[in-house]
Amino acid sequence: MPRLVAERGDAVPVLGEIFRKYGYDGASIGLIVQETGLGRSSLYHFFPGGKEEMARAVLEHVDSWFEENIFTPLETGDPDTALAHMYSEVASYFRSGRRICIVGAFALDAVRHPFAREIEGYFTRWIAALERCLLRRGLTGRRAAAAAPQIVALIQGAIVLSRATADPGHFSAALDAAAELGKA
Amino acid sequence: MPRLVAERGDAVPVLGEIFRKYGYDGASIGLIVQETGLGRSSLYHFFPGGKEEMARAVLEHVDSWFEENIFTPLETGDPDTALAHMYSEVASYFRSGRRICIVGAFALDAVRHPFAREIEGYFTRWIAALERCLLRRGLTGRRAAAAAPQIVALIQGAIVLSRATADPGHFSAALDAAAELGKA
C-alpha cells in the first residue's frame, strides 16, 4: 500500500488542508509532521525554505487550480455555461462553506506573512475573469464591472458567515444571490 | 497630560486595534506591551486571564458597540432611517474596508481560540436585527429572511476584498449593492 505522502507534490494538498484548518501561525511544524506523516527532516528536505515555502506552494497550487477550473473557463467557454460551472465548482471546492478560502483567510491575517502580492493577484484575476464573462454575456461595461467584485465578495462573505454560524445554508443562498447579481 | 491608557477600560479599544492589525496569534504580549505603553505586570493585573481575557474583553466591547449603534436602532427606529444609519456607521466603523472585522477574522481563524459562541452570537444577532428591520420595512418574510444574511455576507466579503486588493472602492460599492438587496 503506497504512502499517502511520498514526494513534495503529494504534500501540498495536505498542507493546504492543514493551513485551512489551523491558520498560518496555528499550523506548527510539529502538527504538520503529525498530519502529513512526514518526518521533520523530509519536510525540510522538500521545502528548504521552511513553513513560508510550504505556504507559498499551497497558494500556488490553489491559484493553479482556480486558473484551470474557474478563470480560464470563464474567459473562453460559453458564458452561461461557464458561470453555472463556476458556481457548482465553487460550491464543491468550498464544501458549501464548510471549508474556508485560504487566500481570503490570509488576506484578513494581515501582517504575519509575505504573500500580499499572491493574495491580490488571486482576487484581481478572479474579478477580471468574471467581469469578462459577464461582458460576453451581454451586460453593459458598467454593470459587469460592478457585479464582478460583488459576486466574489458575496462568496467570500458567505464563507465567513457559514463558518461563524456553522450553517452551510448561508452558503448556497449566497451563491443564488450572486447568480442574480450577474443577470442583466 | 493624561496617560493614554490608565485603566482597564482604556486598554480595550487599543487592544482591539492590535488584534485587528496582527491577529490573535500575531499579537504577542511583548507587542501589546509596546503598543499600549502598559507594563507586563499592569497588563496581567488588568487581565488576569492573560491574552484570552484580553481578546474576550475586545469581543464584548465590539458586541456592545454594535448592539447600541446598529442592532437596537434597526429594531426600534424608523426602518429606512435605521438602514441608512447602519450603512453609514458600518462604513465609518470599518473605515471603508481598511479596518477589518475582528469577529469575521476570528471566524476564519478556526481553532486557535475559544470564542465560537461569541462569534456566532454576533452574526446571528446582526442578521436577526436586520431581518426584523426589513420586515418592518415591508418585505415579505421570505425576502427579508433571504436578504438579511446576504447583506451581512456582502459586507464581510467586501472587507476581505478591500483588504486583499488594497482598494477601498470595493467596500463602498458593496454597501450600495447591499442596499439594493434590501429593497422590495
Added chain:
DNA sequence: GTCTATATGGAGATAGAC
C-alpha cells in the same frame, strides 16, 4: 531521503520587591 538529537529564540505567564 530519513532518522535522532539539538541549537536558539520568543512565546505566555509569574514572582516578589516597591
Added chain:
DNA sequence: GTCTATCTCCATATAGAC
C-alpha cells in the same frame, strides 16, 4: 499598580549519522 527578573514551554530550524 507597576517594576525587573525570570520560569517554562514550544516554536522554527539545523546538524550530522545512516
